[in-house]
Amino acid sequence: MSFVPAAPLSWRLYRTLVRTRVAYFTRPDPPPDADILKLNAQSEAVPGVANLCYPTVVIDLTPPEETLWAGVEQKTRKVIRQAEREGASMRVLTSLTSANWRDFRSAYERLQRRRGKVEALGVGLIHELIETGRFVMTVCADAEENILSWHCYVCSGGRVRLHETVSSIEPERGTQWNNMVGRAHRLHHWKDMLYFKAQGAHAYDLGGVYRGTEDQEQIGIARFKTSFGGIATDTFNAVLPLTAKGRLASALRKWSKT
Numbered sequence: 643m644s645f646v647p648a649a650p651l652s653w654r655l656y657r658t659l660v661r662t663r664v665a666y667f668t669r670p671d672p673p674p675d676a677d678i679l680k681l682n683a684q685s686e687a688v689p690g691v692a693n694l695c696y697p698t699v700v701i702d703l704t705p706p707e708e709t710l711w712a713g714v715e716q717k718t719r720k721v722i723r724q725a726e727r728e729g730a731s732m733r734v735l736t737s738l739t740s741a742n743w744r745d746f747r748s749a750y751e752r753l754q755r756r757r758g759k760v761e762a763l764g765v766g767l768i769h770e771l772i773e774t775g776r777f778v779m780t781v782c783a784d785a786e787e788n789i790l791s792w793h794c795y796v797c798s799g800g801r802v803r804l805h806e807t808v809s810s811i812e813p814e815r816g817t818q819w820n821n822m823v824g825r826a827h828r829l830h831h832w833k834d835m836l837y838f839k840a841q842g843a844h845a846y847d848l849g850g851v852y853r854g855t856e857d858q859e860q861i862g863i864a865r866f867k868t869s870f871g872g873i874a875t876d877t878f879n880a881v882l883p884l885t886a887k888g889r890l891a892s893a894l895r896k897w898s899k900t
Contacts, residue, residue, distance in 0.1 A: 644738040646772045653766030660891045664770060666798045677888035681880045683796075683803050683847065688880035696879060697853050698803075701846040701872035703839040710835065713871030718828055725829035728822065729785030732833035738772065738779055746779065746792045749808045756812070757859075763806070771796060771805075778802070780837070782830035790826040793834055802838045804849030831870055848872065 649657075656662075663676040666683050673679060687693040703710070711719065735742050750763055771777035778795045794806040809827050811820045835846050848867040851874070852860035868874075883889040 644772055645740045645743055646738075647743055647765050647769055649766040649769040653769075657766075660887060664767065666776070666796050666803065667801045668799060673882075673884055677883070677885045678891060679882040679884055681878075681882060683801075684878045684880065685875075687878045688882060691880050691882055693878040693880045696850050696877045698850045698875060698877055699848045699867050699870075699872040700875055701835065701848070701870060702844070703835060703846050704844050707836065707839070710839075710871070714832065715869040715871075718869040721825045722829045722832050725822075725825040728825070730782055730790065730826040730829050732780055732782045732830050732837070734837060735779045735781065738777075742779065742781075745789065746794075746808065749789075749792060749810065750806070752812070753808050768794070768805075777805075780830070780834055782826045782833070784822070784826065790823045791830050793830060795834075795838075797838075797843070800843050801845040801847065802843050803847035807849070828866075828869075835870070846872075847877075 660678055661676040662678045662680060663670075663674040664680040664682060665674075667685070669681055669684070669688070670679070681688055683696070683698075687695075701710070701713070714722070747763065754761060768777060776796055776798050778797050780793045780795070781789045782791045783789050789810065791809040792807065793804060796803045796805050809823055811823050813820070831848075838846060848870070851867050852864045854860065881892055881895075883892045
């Protein structure tokens with residue numbers, strides 16, 4: 643059985659008071675027995691409620707592997723081949739362990755410190771995704787088994803969406819190390835695509851892409867993601883109150899943000 647990280651106390655208390663279900667990609671029919679239904683990564687805006695739009699890139703996994711490979715930019719294909727020659731390899735953590743989780747969380751926190759940000763990991767949601775069988779973590783390691791990147795995915799109904807990604811790029815380790823990590827990270831995405839294709843998935847969502855013009859780091863990440871091909875599209879998140887308690891909780895949440 644996979645390790646399941648403990649959800650924060652505040653998350654558990656809220657879920658006890660307000661029954662909440664989270665759905666990805668499609669709207670459940672019939673609706674679940676819950677107070678609130680959170681609809682994430684929907685292909686169309688949900689009518690009647692406020693929607694948050696998240697631009698992303700989605701790759702159709704149904705064509706043959708050679709067609710997918712042809713859709714990857716030539717420069718990225720070259721880098722992927724080099725990463726393979728250097729001994730980088732991807733593996734799926736079919737049974738998540740506490741050690742896997744500790745290593746991933748430490749890498750995530752190092753990345754946040756480097757970026758000067760304090761963004762919550764969302765352990766409560768990950769806890770729920772693992773318990774409902776919708777979470778997959780993959781890693782890419784070098785020839786000495788040093789993990790170079792971590793990918794977390796939401797998987798449901800033949801679609802996968804990148805939920806979190808962390809790489810071991812560290813400026814203090816120098817150009818040679820960081821270039822090697824960058825090459826391995828590209829290999830990581832390509833191997834993930836092939837793995838999920840083999841599992842029967844038909845769509846690979848790169849988890850959001852920046853369309854702005856000011857944040858240079860995000861511009862670079864967007865360029866990285868689009869180099870794998872795919873189609874730029876908009877996805878939508880919305881909260882749908884299903885009961886009076888859900889409507890009250892939604893109103894209180896909205897009021898608290900004003």
